[in-house]
């Protein structure tokens with residue numbers, strides 16, 4: 001297993017938010033995480049990325065225990081993370097954003113690395129354009145290009161299709177498929193859109209109330225009685 005966690009528990013005060021979560025991803029595999037609102041998906045991504053320390057449990061990267069390793073060190077090991085909102089530096093041009101990303105790496109990456117990364121995600125915009133004026137899909141592509149030039153081994157993604165429509169979702173789908181299949185990146189993906197999950201994930205885990213209640217292939221995971229109950233009850237409560 002390339003990247004995994006083992007028996008993760010998380011409490012906020014006395015409140016348990018994650019209870020005994022174990023999962024992992026292989027190189028070139030896409031693992032999906034779904035679950036109703038408040039299930040603990042984002043909290044788990046925060047723990048996997050190193051932004052939050054779990055109350056209990058371990059995170060393992062290529063067999064090494066990285067539980068105590070902070071976010072920036074995990075990034076150097078090859079872990080990358082994207083967020084639900086594609087926040088870019090509004091006052092910098094696309095070229096300046098890419099340059100800042102190149103210079104955040106030691107030794108500095110070259111403009112060839114940046115161009116290569118832009119090509120991988122199909123980012124074709126005027127380099128002088130202000131990043132703040134990009135629409136959602138190109139913001140996501142720019143942020144992904146900044147990560148890809150570091151050649152990550154593992155990518156953690158929180159709702160990469162949020163704010164996208166139709167053909168744009170298909171484009172993200174193709175990019176993620178390419179990263180996994182051609183570049184061998186292990187991807188852990190939190191996503192509400194089940195069609196995206198079904199299209200690209202090999203396995204899906206379902207969280208509910210901080211517990212892992214099912215793990216299966218995407219087209220089978222909703223056959224599990226606990227998964228149906230979690231979604232049905234949530235829908236009923238919301239009605």
Ligand SMILES: Nc1ncnc2c1ncn2[C@@H]1O[C@H](COP(=O)(O)OP(=O)(O)OP(=O)(O)O)[C@@H](O)[C@H]1O
Nearest residue numbers: 012013017035036037038039040041042043044207
């Ligand atoms: N810093 C925090 N302090 C206290 N409680 C928190 C904190 N962060 C999250 N929670 C609680 O933990 C639970 C899980 O939240 P989390 O955001 O991980 O769920 P989620 O599955 O990502 O939900 P959504 O799909 O709505 O984004 C929620 O009940 C939330 O209110």
